[in-house]
Amino acid sequence: MDHAALAPYVRHVIEEATLAELPNHYRGKVRDNYDLPDGRRILITSDRISAFDIALAAIPFKGQVLTQTARFWFERTGDICPNHVIAYPDPNVVVGQRLSILPVEIVVRGYLAGTTSTSILTRYKAGEREMYGHRLPDGMSPNQKLDRPIITPTTKADHGGHDEPLTEAEILDRGLLTAEQWATVSAAALGLFARGQEVAAERGLILADTKYEFGLDGEGRIVLADEIHTPDSSRYWFAQSYPARFAAGQSPESFDKDFMRNWVVARCDPYKDPIPEIPSEVILETAAVYIRAYETITGQAFPLPETAENPLERIRRNIAAYLQSDRGPKA
Template sequence: MQSPVAPPIEGATHLHSGKVRDLYELPDGRLLMVASDRMSAFDFILETTIPDKGEILTRMSLWWFDQLSGLVPHHVLSTDVPAEVRGRAVICERLEMYPVECVGRGYLTGTGLLDYRATGQVCGISLPEGLLDGSRLPEPIFTPATKADFGDHDENVSYDAVAGTVGDGVAEQLRSLTLAVYARAEQIARERGILLADTKLEFGARPDGTMVLADEVLTPDSSRFWPADDWHPGRAQPSYDKQIVRNWLLSPESGWDRASGAAPPPLPDEIVTLTRSRYLEAYQTLTGETW
């Protein structure tokens, strides 16, 4: 996948671009993290953007950081950002990021379901027989993944593999904090009629060793949110995320062959509108705020 081109921001030095976010360094050494309207699917950055997506993700992360106050410190220092990225960016502290995608799961789906069907386990954790797509797990589990290079897939790994990379003490803290964040967020979402199936978190360390929650948190890009009143295990669940985009790309209507290696085609206007509405619905339902 070709790395996206980040727009220049006066007085800021571009450091890195991911599928959605662009990272800059400010003159005082702090970092500026900007959420774009880019949409990725199947390890491609799509030609078509989703209007307001970056601002929705940023607002939702800030709301969740507030909900998690007292549980774990976060990396946001200020929302007083340059005018051209206002609403979609935060100023954050520089951290030493841990090379682990920390995933908390309360329901079986996605790559976890694939692993379970193949081995009866997810990341080395044995699960009961007979679980279906969308089944609620007996208790939430920590299912870490490696951080892949740009354009590659993250790969699920065992807890022991994480401990071998970052040490036993850090691995236990990552697991404990991930499950604590998942538990609080799952309860909050459930009270608002949404099931939090799973979520991916990233943590970093301050110079004094304090573990800090970083990047985005509990957005439709990093989490699976399902309408609680439409949850039926045994099938794919309706979701507040980019599944609409994935489904269209895989449909005959798109004309795209995933196995071809070619980039996906532009999204039609109705798919863009529907995707934006799902992101907005998740934001408004969870936060109680109107756009």
């Protein structure tokens, strides 16, 4: 989708999703959450994009892309692991079960990749070979496929904190999960990742790595939460160009979601300097990247709205209609 098609929607964004009529509001980096008395949670995905520990801007349709991409995957993986979804009353909204989130984030990696301090490529370049309870061989190249996908769990840091690497032994010794919970979560994560890689391959994509969040429902059952295989939670590469680029020592071709981040870094030190105003063409380019990701991953055309209705007012109306119906069907 080009800029011309998106230009009318440059201000069609959800920066805040604060709805005073809903109870128990919690604001995350991207989502605004509301806990209903009956155990349901309303999650509204805004269009905020965060980097450098701040919200940089609001990107048209980013929240809708994340919600609907996760929906695509939730509907195709329910046979592997139950998920929290109850209903989709709006393109930016999911109603889910309220869960007790497990204190371990599950990251599954199929390739030697990543840039953060917890990524296996960063640690491999630093000379480590034993990590997360796995041993990697010498002589591997950046972005090389692993012999098999591995789980690299981390702690779930508090806001502003940093995730810490974990091994299975540490998870069990510290009582973060029981042996049964770890076995269930591990099997589910590897099964979800295998399904993700299979479907991605049909779309000409490589699902290189991803993260999952699990919680416990009221009966103690492990349930998949948050989102799954979205452009924000997963690393996707284009399969066709991967072999040649890998052979040449080049980074794989991917959805360039760092377009805005790179624009900012080229103009200031974002951790010290004021962030310059981000022009509309950069915002629209970022929107186009997210929409391209949705269309490539799902194989479906992204539906632009026919009217310029304020998206937050649309959300308010749709949630009200959902709650008044009191039936909670999946849309």
